[in-house]
Amino acid sequence: MNITNSLQGGVLTVSLCGELDHHGAAEVRKSIDAAIDRESPKKLRLRLAEVQFCDSSGLGLIMGRYRKARSAGAEITVCDPSAAVEKIMRLAGLDKLIKIERSTEK
Amino acid sequence: MNGVKEKKKAGRATEVFKISFAAKSVNESFARSVVSAFASRLDPTVSELADLKTAVSEAVTNCIVHAYRDSRGKAEILLKGSVYADGRVVVEVKDHGCGIADVERAMQPLFTTDPAGERSGMGFTVMGAFCDGVKVRSRPGKGTTVVLTKRFGDCGA
Ligand SMILES: Nc1ncnc2c1ncn2[C@@H]1O[C@H](COP(=O)(O)OP(=O)(O)O)[C@@H](O)[C@H]1O
Ligand SMILES: [Mg+2]
Numbered sequence: 001m002n003i004t005n006s007l008q009g010g011v012l013t014v015s016l017c018g019e020l021d022h023h024g025a026a027e028v029r030k031s032i033d034a035a036i037d038r039e040s041p042k043k044l045r046l047r048l049a050e051v052q053f054c055d056s057s058g059l060g061l062i063m064g065r066y067r068k069a070r071s072a073g074a075e076i077t078v079c080d081p082s083a084a085v086e087k088i089m090r091l092a093g094l095d096k097l098i099k100i101e102r103s104t105e106k
Numbered sequence: 107m108n109g110v111k112e113k114k115k116a117g118r119a120t121e122v123f124k125i126s127f128a129a130k131s132v133n134e135s136f137a138r139s140v141v142s143a144f145a146s147r148l149d150p151t152v153s154e155l156a157d158l159k160t161a162v163s164e165a166v167t168n169c170i171v172h173a174y175r176d177s178r179g180k181a182e183i184l185l186k187g188s189v190y191a192d193g194r195v196v197v198e199v200k201d202h203g204c205g206i207a208d209v210e211r212a213m214q215p216l217f218t219t220d221p222a223g224e225r226s227g228m229g230f231t232v233m234g235a236f237c238d239g240v241k242v243r244s245r246p247g248k249g250t251t252v253v254l255t256k257r258f259g260d261c262g263a
Contacts, residue, residue: 057224060226063224
């Protein structure tokens with residue numbers, strides 16, 4: 001899993017690239033939580049356009065970051081989810097809990 | 107459940123495979139790749155194959171996360187696949203771990219015995235939604251077998 005962070009105007013954008021399963025989730029979790037603690041962003045944006053695979057461990061990761069962000073006082077969105085991410089988010093009803101952003105709409 | 111009837115109708119599997127590997131998280135993607143390569147001979151669509159891979163990933167991850175959580179012995183996963191002429195693929199994921207005391211409860215959406223591990227409790231729900239059939243056989247102390255059936259193409263259904 002490739003993780004890229006960028007901070008702009010209080011918005012922390014974390015872009016993930018790879019397969020989001022149980023094996024990869026632990027590292028992503030640590031990395032994102034450390035970035036939230038370090039930067040205290042007002043918003044966390046998870047860019048999941050390049051996540052070709054996502055199972056319920058990925059859901060657990062997204063739900064966990066939702067909780068983490070909220071307890072840190074940050075808003076959270078998922079940006080440009082891949083087909084795999086969007087399908088499973090909808091199945092779990094996470095799309096009702098977390099706002100999905102499309103960068104093309106802007 | 108009319109498993110017997112289905113078997114008669116579809117006849118014998120045209121291809122089968124059987125492998126075993128260690129219950130380690132690196133093998134989650136390995137199991138997905140094996141099943142994906144195997145099922146590809148039925149010429150599934152990209153989304154059918156993605157669904158099957160996701161369901162297999164759920165079953166295999168459960169063996170790794172739950173089945174052997176308290177054991178120190180050999181932690182192994184058995185993976186079997188069969189394809190049938192009618193476009194069905196059947197994947198069996200088996201462990202010799204702790205088993206599940208109440209399968210019906212375990213299969214409820216959001217049910218998890220490991221919330222601290224950020225499990226979503228959605229594994230069985232995903233298997234059910236992404237496959238045409240999910241069967242679970244489990245005995246506490248003996249292990250668990252999950253049988254996933256996926257039908258490719260519109261035929262039959
Ligand atoms: N192979 C297994 N061995 C033992 N327990 C299992 C196994 N698979 C599932 N379980 C039990 O069923 C529960 C629900 O599984 P699942 O729906 O995949 O959710 P999660 O993995 O997120 O907990 C697990 O929390 C666990 O208690
Ligand atoms: Mg699971």
